[in-house]
Amino acid sequence: MKYWGKPVVLAFLSAAVLVSGAGIGTAGAAETGTNAAAATQKAEPTYKVNASLRTEAKSVAMQRTATGISVAAVLRLKNVTGSVARVPDYELHVHTSDGVSYRLDASATNARSVRPQAEIEVSFMANVDGVDALDIASLRWVDVNKYVYPKKETVIVELPASGSVWTGIGAKVSGVAEAAWGQPFEIKALKSPLRYTAVAVNEQSSETGLSTVLKLLVQNPSAVKQSVPALTIEGHDGKEAFVGQRAEAGDIVLLPGEDTFIHMVLPKKPNSTFKNVVFSTTETFVSMASGTPQPNAYSVGRVSLALPAKSTAAFTAPRYTLGENVDVSKFSDAIPKEVKVALVEMSMHETTGASYQTVVAKVRVENEGNKALPIPPLLAELQSSEGYQYVGTRQSNAPTQVLPGLATVVAYTFTVPSSETGKDVTLKLQEPVVTASGAAYRSDLAAVKLDVEQPGSDRTFSFYPYTVQVKSKHLAWMYNIATGYSYKLKLNLEIQQDEQVVTDRDFSLMEIEIVDGLGRAVGSTELSFVNSLPNGNRRLLSGETVVNFANLNTEQAENQLTIRIYESIQTPTGTVRRLITSIK
Numbered sequence: 001m002k003y004w005g006k007p008v009v010l011a012f013l014s015a016a017v018l019v020s021g022a023g024i025g026t027a028g029a030a031e032t033g034t035n036a037a038a039a040t041q042k043a044e045p046t047y048k049v050n051a052s053l054r055t056e057a058k059s060v061a062m063q064r065t066a067t068g069i070s071v072a073a074v075l076r077l078k079n080v081t082g083s084v085a086r087v088p089d090y091e092l093h094v095h096t097s098d099g100v101s102y103r104l105d106a107s108a109t110n111a112r113s114v115r116p117q118a119e120i121e122v123s124f125m126a127n128v129d130g131v132d133a134l135d136i137a138s139l140r141w142v143d144v145n146k147y148v149y150p151k152k153e154t155v156i157v158e159l160p161a162s163g164s165v166w167t168g169i170g171a172k173v174s175g176v177a178e179a180a181w182g183q184p185f186e187i188k189a190l191k192s193p194l195r196y197t198a199v200a201v202n203e204q205s206s207e208t209g210l211s212t213v214l215k216l217l218v219q220n221p222s223a224v225k226q227s228v229p230a231l232t233i234e235g236h237d238g239k240e241a242f243v244g245q246r247a248e249a250g251d252i253v254l255l256p257g258e259d260t261f262i263h264m265v266l267p268k269k270p271n272s273t274f275k276n277v278v279f280s281t282t283e284t285f286v287s288m289a290s291g292t293p294q295p296n297a298y299s300v301g302r303v304s305l306a307l308p309a310k311s312t313a314a315f316t317a318p319r320y321t322l323g324e325n326v327d328v329s330k331f332s333d334a335i336p337k338e339v340k341v342a343l344v345e346m347s348m349h350e351t352t353g354a355s356y357q358t359v360v361a362k363v364r365v366e367n368e369g370n371k372a373l374p375i376p377p378l379l380a381e382l383q384s385s386e387g388y389q390y391v392g393t394r395q396s397n398a399p400t401q402v403l404p405g406l407a408t409v410v411a412y413t414f415t416v417p418s419s420e421t422g423k424d425v426t427l428k429l430q431e432p433v434v435t436a437s438g439a440a441y442r443s444d445l446a447a448v449k450l451d452v453e454q455p456g457s458d459r460t461f462s463f464y465p466y467t468v469q470v471k472s473k474h475l476a477w478m479y480n481i482a483t484g485y486s487y488k489l490k491l492n493l494e495i496q497q498d499e500q501v502v503t504d505r506d507f508s509l510m511e512i513e514i515v516d517g518l519g520r521a522v523g524s525t526e527l528s529f530v531n532s533l534p535n536g537n538r539r540l541l542s543g544e545t546v547v548n549f550a551n552l553n554t555e556q557a558e559n560q561l562t563i564r565i566y567e568s569i570q571t572p573t574g575t576v577r578r579l580i581t582s583i584k
Contacts, residue, residue: 093139
C-alpha cells in the first residue's frame with residue numbers, strides 16, 4: 001500500500017506458528033465492563049491475569065509487508081494491590097478464527113514490574129511470512145512450561161479481538177469507532193476524557209501542495225489538566241492512502257473546563273476525494289534482533305470521521321446583510337469576544353485593459369471592551385456560486401489595534417475572472433495557521449453569502465466609513481503655453497463620517513479620473529480623507545473642493561468628459577482601484 005505524507009513503519013520479526021489445542025487451560029474471564037460510549041465506541045473490558053494484575057487490549061494492528069504481514073498488539077496491565085507486582089513471563093499469542101496461533105515477540109522496553117495501583121503498557125509484534133491476511137479472533141496470554149515433554153501451554157487469559165483489528169486505511173475502514181460530523185467523540189483507547197468535535201473542513205494549497213485541512217474543537221470536561229495527544233490523520237481516495245498530522249507544534253495542555261482548536265492537515269492529489277478520515281495514534285515496538293535497540297513506529301486507527309458532502313449545512317453559509325456582526329471569536333482561541341466584526345462594503349468592477357475583475361471587501365472591526373485590543377490578522381477567501389475559490393489580499397499597513405468603544409476598517413481585494421457575476425458569492429473570514437515546518441494554512445472562522453455590489457452612476461456613494469454626496473461639479477480646461485492643457489474641477493461635496501470608526505493616514509484614497517468620449521483616461525489625481533497630499537490636493541472636507549489635473553494624456557481640449565471616482569487601496573502586491581461611480 002502506498003502512503004503519502006508521514007511514513008508508517010512496521011517491524012519485520014520472526015513469528016512461531018503454534019497449532020492450538022495442545023493443553024489449553026481455562027482463560028481468565030472478563031472482570032469489568034462499561035456501556036459508556038462516545039462516537040459508538042465502547043471501553044475495553046478488563047480481564048484477570050492473577051490476584052494482582054488485570055489486563056485489557058489497547059490496540060491490535062495488522063498490515064501487509066513485503067514478505068507477508070506484520071501483527072502488533074499493545075496491552076495494559078493494572079496492579080490492583082498495594083505492593084509491587086511482577087509481570088509474568090507469559091507469551092502473547094494471536095489466535096485466528098481457523099484455530100491457528102502465532103506467538104508475538106515482546107518489546108525490549110516492556111516493564112518487568114508494576115507499581116502499586118499503577119498501570120503500564122506492554123507492546124508485542126511479529127512478522128508472519130507467506131501469509132496475505134489473518135482473521136484474528138483473540139489475544140491469548142499463554143503460560144508455557146518448557147520443562148516437560150511435550151511442552152505444556154496453558155491459556156491464562158483470552159481477550160476477544162474480532163472486529164477490532166486495525167488493518168490500515170483503505171477504501172473501506174474497519175476496526176475503529178465511528179463518529180458523525182459535528183458530534184463530539186472521545187478516543188477511548190487513550191483513556192482520555194478529551195472530547196473532539198469537527199467544526200470545519202476545506203481544501204487548500206500551500207508551498208507543499210494540496211491539502212485537506214480539518215478543524216477540531218477539543219474540550220476538557222474533567223477536573224484535572226489534560227494533554228492533547230499528537231494524533232495523525234489518514235485518508236483514502238479509493239486508489240491510495242494519505243497520511244497527515246496536526247498543524248500545531250509542541251505540547252498542548254488544557255486546564256479543567258478549558259477548550260482549544262487544533263487543525264489536522266491531510267495531503268492529497270488534485271483529484272483526491274475523501275469520504276471519511278481516520279484519526280490515529282502512534283505506537284512503538286523496540287526490537288533487539290540485531291543486538292541493539294531498534295524502535296519501530298506504527299500507527300493505529302482509533303476513530304473514523306465521516307466528512308460532510310458539500311451540499312450539507314456544514315458547507316452552507318447564511319444569507320447576509322451588510323453591517324451585521326459576524327461572530328469570529330466562536331471558532332478561535334486568539335480573537336477576544338469583545339472584538340466584533342462586520343462586512344460593510346463589497347463591490348466588484350472591471351479592470352480597464354485587463355481580462356479580470358476586482359472585488360473589494362471592507363471589514364469593520366469594533367472594540368466593545370474597556371481597553372485597547374489588537375486587530376486580529378484575519379484572512380479572507382471568496383468563493384463563487386460555482387465553487388471557485390479566490391484568496392484575498394489584505395491592505396498594506398492595516399491598523400494594528402482598535403481603541404475601546406471605537407472601530408476601524410480593513411480592506412481585502414480579490415482578483416476574479418471577467419465572467420464572474422458576483423451573485424451568491426460566499427465570503428469566508430479566516431485566521432492563519434502555521435506549522436512547525438513553516439507551511440501556512442487558513443482556518444475558517446465564519447462564512448456569509450451575499451451578492452456583490454456593482455459600480456453605479458449615483459452622486460451619493462460610500463467610502464466607508466465616509467458617505468460622500470456630490471452636490472455640484474464644474475470642469476473647465478485651461479491652456480498655458482509652457483505646460484499645455486490642464487483641467488480644473490470644482491466639486492461641492494457633503495461628507496459624513498461614522499463617528500465610531502477611526503481612520504488614519506494609511507486609509508484608502510479617493511482617485512478622480514477624467515475619461516474622454518472614447519473611454520480613454522485623460523488625467524487623474526488622488527485625494528485623502530485624512531490629510532493633505534504631496535500632489536497639492538488638500539484633505540477632503542465638506543464644501544468646495546478644487547482639484548487640478550496636469551500632465552494630461554492629450555494635446556487638445558475635450559468637451560464630452562466623464563468623471564470616474566475610484567477608491568485606491570495599497571496592498572503588498574501593488575495598488576488596487578475600486579470603481580465607485582461615474583458622473584457625466
